[in-house]
Amino acid sequence: AQTVTQSQPEMSVQEAETVTLSCTYDTSESNYYLFWYKQPPSRQMILVIRQEAYKQQNATENRFSVNFQKAAKSFSLKISDSQLGDTAMYFCAFMNTNFGNEKLTFGTGTRLTIIP
Amino acid sequence: SAVISQKPSRDICQRGTSLTIQCQVDSQVTMMFWYRQQPGQSLTLIATANQGSEATYESGFVIDKFPISRPNLTFSTLTVSNMSPEDSSIYLCSARQTHSTDTQYFGPGTRLTVL
Numbered sequence: 074a075q076t077v078t079q080s081q082p083e084m085s086v087q088e089a090e091t092v093t094l095s096c097t098y099d100t101s102e103s104n105y106y107l108f109w110y111k112q113p114p115s116r117q118m119i120l121v122i123r124q125e126a127y128k129q130q131n132a133t134e135n136r137f138s139v140n141f142q143k144a145a146k147s148f149s150l151k152i153s154d155s156q157l158g159d160t161a162m163y164f165c166a167f168m169n170t171n172f173g174n175e176k177l178t179f180g181t182g183t184r185l186t187i188i189p
Numbered sequence: 190s191a192v193i194s195q196k197p198s199r200d201i202c203q204r205g206t207s208l209t210i211q212c213q214v215d216s217q218v219t220m221m222f223w224y225r226q227q228p229g230q231s232l233t234l235i236a237t238a239n240q241g242s243e244a245t246y247e248s249g250f251v252i253d254k255f256p257i258s259r260p261n262l263t264f265s266t267l268t269v270s271n272m273s274p275e276d277s278s279i280y281l282c283s284a285r286q287t288h289s290t291d292t293q294y295f296g297p298g299t300r301l302t303v304l
Contacts, residue, residue, distance in 0.1 A: 108292070119295075120190075123292060177232075178234075
């Protein structure tokens with residue numbers, strides 16, 4: 074079974090600064106997807122960014138980028154020029170690509186607070 | 190991306206009663222999922238609902254407690270049966286689009302409080 078570990082329960086950073094959230098995972102699979110989801114106080118789960126394991130290039134979405142280290146099974150999220158609206162819980166998630174087993178396994182989350 | 194709605198958004202229920210949560214997707218999807226998020230916790234998958242077949246339940250969740258229906262490619266329901274205060278959680282529906290092999294999109298969740 075896959076496991077996802079987020080070792081930072083809470084983080085805070087000043088507005089406009091850069092912050093990195095860490096995530097490690099454990100799997101014996103060679104092909105899979107990794108995701109970062111954001112959950113603001115509204116509790117809506119919002120996809121931030123995704124990474125296919127077979128791609129060596131790190132995914133980027135505007136101010137959000139990842140550092141994917143497959144050998145180390147590490148998948149950190151970097152938020153640049155942080156904004157007040159980035160305040161939320163952030164969940165790292167793993168998904169197997171095997172047909173019929175495409176469920177998401179989530180980490181325990183990191184509560185990020187952006188300080189004005 | 191798929192737009193997903195859930196009803197009700199929140200409810201307060203008495204112990205021993207049942208609640209049915211509805212999940213509607215704005216496009217046809219192959220797989221729908223139901224998650225539970227207990228207070229201050231992460232998301233735990235309850236079951237996977239495929240149209241035309243029985244739901245597949247994760248360890249620790251049983252059909253008698255959480256019956257699921259999936260009558261078509263855009264709709265599913267989750268019932269929380271014979272509720273106890275331990276069932277107080279946020280219940281989230283998610284879906285994966287038919288022509289997408291990866292991303293799951295989530296509904297806004299249903300906040301359930303059992304007294």
